[in-house]
Amino acid sequence: MVATEDKKATGQTTGEGFVYLPLIAGWLVPGAGHFLLRKWGRGALLAIAIVCMFGLGLAMQGRLYTKADDILDMLGLVGDLGSGLLYIVSRAIGLGNETVQLTTADYGTRFIVVAGLLNVIAAVDAHNLRTGRKA
């Protein structure tokens, strides 16, 4: 009894794996949390929506936030980080780092931030499915 409670407190349940795995996987790769839970359709739709939004943002020459100099930059960076590996890989290959004076570039920046925030919502949904809070 005590051992079971200890395992639950550290996020482990007997024979069911790590409770936070769908949350972490879903954050790193859009839709991966749902794929782990065998929710293939939901995972695919989430992945398509989030990756499309991120890709459209980059295609519109949106900017990836890299610094946290003021509060708005900090919020933008937090939003961008929600995309997980998409953000990390894009930064690594040098995408979204040029300042472009276009209206659509500003839209693109917002698309990228919102894609990150949506990915966080999707990852939390995967966690809720895993814990049984949602069917």
Add this chain to the structure above:
Amino acid sequence: MTFSPSHFSAVLLFAACVSTVFGITMRETPPRMLRYGAYCFALFVGSAILLSWVMYLIAR
């Protein structure tokens, strides 16, 4: 590759992606997900059109 949609196209793309995620994450059964996604899409696009008209009329 550069993509420069019009303002309205950008609204449609934004609404489609966000509504998809909202529909799947906020409801439990597929029919309700579809209905809620369509509801969110209609609200996004409808409010954008309404606000556009309001701004147009204010500017005149």
